Amino acid sequence: MELNSLKDAFDRVAKKQKLSFSKTQEVLDQIVQEIEKAIEMMQSTTFDYKSVLAELKKKLHEIAPLSQLEGTQKELNIALSKHPKALEKILNPDISKAYRNIEFDSNTVNQIIASHFYRQGLFDVGDCFISETGEAEAAVAMRSLFQEMYQMLEAMKSRNLEPALKWAAVNSDKLKENGSDLQLKLHHLQFVKILQKGSRDEALKYARTNFAPFAANHMAEIQKLMGCLLYSDRLQDSPYAHLLSPTNWDVVAEELTRQFCNLLGQSYESPLSVTIAAGVQGLPPLLKFMTVMAGKKQEWQSMKQSPVPVELDKEFQFHSIFVCPVSKEQSTDDNPPMLMSCGHVLCKQSINKMSKNSSKSFKCPYCPSDIDATQCRQLNF
Template sequence: MELRNNKDTFDHVTKKQKLCSSKLNEAMDQTGQEIERALVELQTADANNSHPDHKSLLAELKAKLKDIAHLGQLEGMQKELNVALSKYTKQLEKSFNQDISRAYRNVDFDMHTVDQIIAGHLYRQGLFDIGDCFANEAGVQESAAVKSPFIEMHHILKAIKSLNLDPALKWAAANREQLKQKGSDLELKLLRQQYIEILQKRSRDEALKHARTFLAPFASTHMAEIQKLMACLLWAGKLDSSPYSDLLSPNNWDELSEELTREFCNLLGQPFESPLSMTVAAGVQGLPTLLKLTSVMAGKRQEWLSMKQLPVPVELDREFQFHTVFVCPVSRDQATEENPAMLMPCGHVLCKQSIMKLSKGNTKSFKCPYCPTAVDSVQCKQLYF
């Protein structure tokens, strides 16, 4: 919400600035035109040996200039811009210069697990020396098992960056069955890129030989793709001006690197994004809500620190939602196997424990908290997400 407000305020300042600049430039252009017109009149009169009234011409010019660039109007527009800019600066200071330690709660962490996550993040980023140093100082010896696969992954990515697909193809071939089970066509994409490189930099015959040897096995499942690649043979040497010029885009190499990273991590049982990065990003997004909550509860500091559950939801984007979660609107508890979500006859959903409390342990019917329907607990059905 605060980021949206900052953007709206920025857009307002930008609009004021553009309007002020436009009006000022317009006034300057008109001023220049009137001065040039007055000079032409004076020069024409001198050329014709007439005797113009210079004082009246200058007085007329002064009056026109005053109407064009009314000083009070320009000053008013500049003042409005300054006020808007001042408000925007204060809003930025309020949004970004906050004491975020106010949102801190003393939560017990398994520091060994946290150290493992940090070491894994460093290895994932290719910072192997720093990762080793951290692991040794933190005593995370088991992180060495995580390091080895990421060394291989970064070796492959470095080769792709150098336009060398051999290490990537070797890895894809070694893991062909696992990739196939996951529905991945990474190997075909790598072979396709290699085929295009051969067609562009070597010869048509070599590209055809490569296709017969490596691409033919994919014909039964990717016939349309193979036909497209065969059509490229007709455009050898001028593929950049063909209907298939998109195959030469440098973005294809970046996409290959990203997909290989995704599949590599997938086979390792690791998420594509670093858990540490995702945690920090989610924390940053939820921080404004927590800061606002601490401000509201400023007089109840101790209560805030001892809370087991936040009184308000912290909304996060879909990228941070990894599985379906149901939170009971009555108790604010998250559904679990012991306390599942239950569908009432009226269509509303509560957690089982809330229904038990409302029905006094299944002894009586109760009124739905969200509509006037009378509900019998035996009619409620468990929901499976």
């Protein structure tokens, strides 16, 4: 809802700006038209230039450009003056309310930041950061690894697949273990590249040399590539024209990046980027909570568990979360999920309350089974 309000406020300003621009362009066109007429008349020997200039002055006075522009410009200025107020109303300028005093290992944080620069290809920035912090030496090892990856990606931008093919060949077994067909996709691009040059015999020779190891599992794809040989001189006008799309290179480059990070034991997305993106999503409910809890900053600092539900998108859900169906609270290390003899699961604190600290049996809230608390076992996800 807040994002919609923010968009509506921006759209109002953008609309006023477009109206102002259109009106300004209209007035300028009128002025240019009158000036061009005056020039054309002065170039003719039948007109006195003084009378022409006098007539031009009269026309410009009638156009009254300042008067025409005043209205739309005023409306734009009003909209622009209101927009910052709308931003302040919708966007909380002070996010420090949701901040908690948590001790961080500065060296670890610096390593994460430096690694982020390296995995984004910002090697000079990463080197400068390490130089200024004097820490994060462990991140230096990541530099050479990601530098190798970016060298392959830069070569692919120049349509040079040799570095990527060599890397894929060296890591062929690991790629197969991950279920990746990256090596075949690289050979696929190289085959089409050779064929695109019009070298049909060379393309066939390349296919015989490099496609054989993949024939067992990818015969249909290889057969399609062989069909391209029939159109070697007019591939762009053939049923296989889609193989020439630059998008194919982008897809393989993304797969190369993903597999490279996977073999390094690193996530495809930067941990720092994921953390910030998740924080942006989780910030609004925390700020609302702190507005309600104004004056209780100390209580907020001492809480071990978030007092409000923070819903994040699926891409930020990396592990299972159990919410007790009785207490409606998330499980914690002190209050783990417990598997009962009937197969249903409750949190430990709920079981303790219902069993009076294991002093008696109780009915399962989901089935008629009698539960002995001492027989419940901790469940690990």
